Amino acid sequence: MCGDSATCSVSFEVLVHNPLNIFHVEVAIEDVNDNSPVFSEAALELEIGEWTVPGARFPLEMARDADVGMNAVLTYQLTSNPSFSLALRESSEGSKQPELVLERALDREKQSSFELVLTAVDGGDPERSGTVQVRINVTDLNDNPPVFSKGVYEARVAENLPAGSLVLRVQATDADAGTNGRVFYSFSNVPGTIRALFTVDRDSGEVRTAGPLDFEEKNKYIFGLEAKDGGGLVSHCKVQIDIMDENDNAPEITLLSVSSPVPEDAPAGTVVALLNVKDPDSGENGQVSCELEFLSSAPLNNGVLVPATPCVFFLP
Template identity: 45%
Template sequence: MFSWQKHRDGRGRILLCFLLGLLWGTLTAQIRYSIPEELEKGSFVGNIAKDLGLELQELSQRGARIVSRGKKQHFALSVRSGSLVTADRIDREELCSQGAQCLLNFNVLIEDNLNIYSVEVEITDINDNAPRFRAEKLELKISETTAPGTQLILESAYDPDVGVNSLQGYELSPNHHFSLRVQSGADGIKYPELVLDRALDREKEPTLQIVLSGWDGGEPIRSGTAGILVTVLDGNDNAPVFTQPIYTVNVPENVPQGTTLLTVNATDADEGINSQVRYFLVKIPGKTSQIFQLNSVTGELLTLQNLDYEAAKFYMMEAEAQDGLGLWGRAKIHVTVVDMND
């Protein structure tokens, strides 16, 4: 007996599926609703009993039930109220990404007469997402010799909402060097570009901090930000500068050969190879070049020969400091020879 009953139930289910297959393309009516996403479970969608032309008690008496076309059931029939309600919280972005429309379709089956009603529910977008940048902190490295007008493409923000709730524009925090330009691509995505308006100077500002904001057009407006650290790379825009314009020294004529008379010193505000300074003697008249030598690394002025007050009482030279890429600065050297009782 039990075996026969089980067999009969199985045949009944097979028959029902067969009949549904025949009737699937012959729908007696189509009903359409529209609800915003993220409603609480059990939220009202529509008066399904009224829209089906049924009295409230007929929903259960006539075997009304939802036949879902997908794996997940998003809606339920409330027999008590005759309403179609949400079976769970619906996230439009999860279901339809950024599609222009998000439609959920299912059927309501009236079992006693095998009527099938097609139901379509449009899920409308709400502004539940703010624009977000892939990284909250961006870093740019720009040479201080970069010409004003140069454009630097920045990463776009992403907002999974659609329409007016999606990303609408960008804004740059106030600063003295950069402005913002926004380009729209063929795909409709807005791309921010950083434009250099005013030349950079690493020696004055080695780094700059600015903030890029992306905002949507929802109600209320939502926004996301990314901090931008601009590191200014050195350009060889500074020449070496001596610590004093004229170096003077009084030297007894009997100082030994190889004596250090003085040390010149120059500094370069650049960094790296651009700040490395070497020293040279220039504009040396007559035999002076055979008497003095300037150490190219230390800046020390040495005697190559013995001095002789009677031969020359005063020497005037010019020292030059050069950096790694050829910028230079100059200073004068005055050497006075002091007579000794020789």
């Protein structure tokens, strides 16, 4: 129900009569482990130079699990091979980055390629898993992967930016020359919702808006980008985009209860109407005041400063 949000709940209000009152109800939705880890590609292609020193590490694509909490905690396994092992590097957010570790020098003349299977396993009970093939081509040229200038790129942008607006630019360099030193940028295993809102230029690394950003719908986006050189080596980085609120929503008024007609001998303080006023904007943009304008000759003064709270109108 709530996508990849860490918490999920449904809230509503209950109106009770005699006496007139309103109660707020919030129902917490608990996650079940109904999604398996998935990789964006059916196979991962790597190019490793035959003179690469043992101990060298090559980042592999991380799987994505739509569940949350323990159901989304991923670990990885690699099929056994004397030339390679698997290492897991934990990021600052707690996710684990799988890395292929070269255990011994490669000889292209003896074996020019390897095929391994990388398995991602979640923390559910029972656990679920997903796999991807890792295809390794041995070469003697491209032994330097691209290196991003930052591990995490951050930006703050206003909502309702027009499509095509520049958000930020990522940059990676590669120590190799020629084709093996040319870097291309792309998304790294991101859901379709991200691709509908952002684009990344293959050559420049510029991230631009592709669709409307709505603070009220989501105020933060975190996704991965990858840099791949001409020989197939890949590096990854994170992008975090914070959306700033604009006052683009008018208050919404809901009539919860009304007493009509009102007896002429009703005492002062009699409740005549109960309304709910909400504004989905945040901060001062979401703060509303209630005022009642009468079309009679006897104006009444009432109203309360109440963001997303019932307004009660009564006889003075």
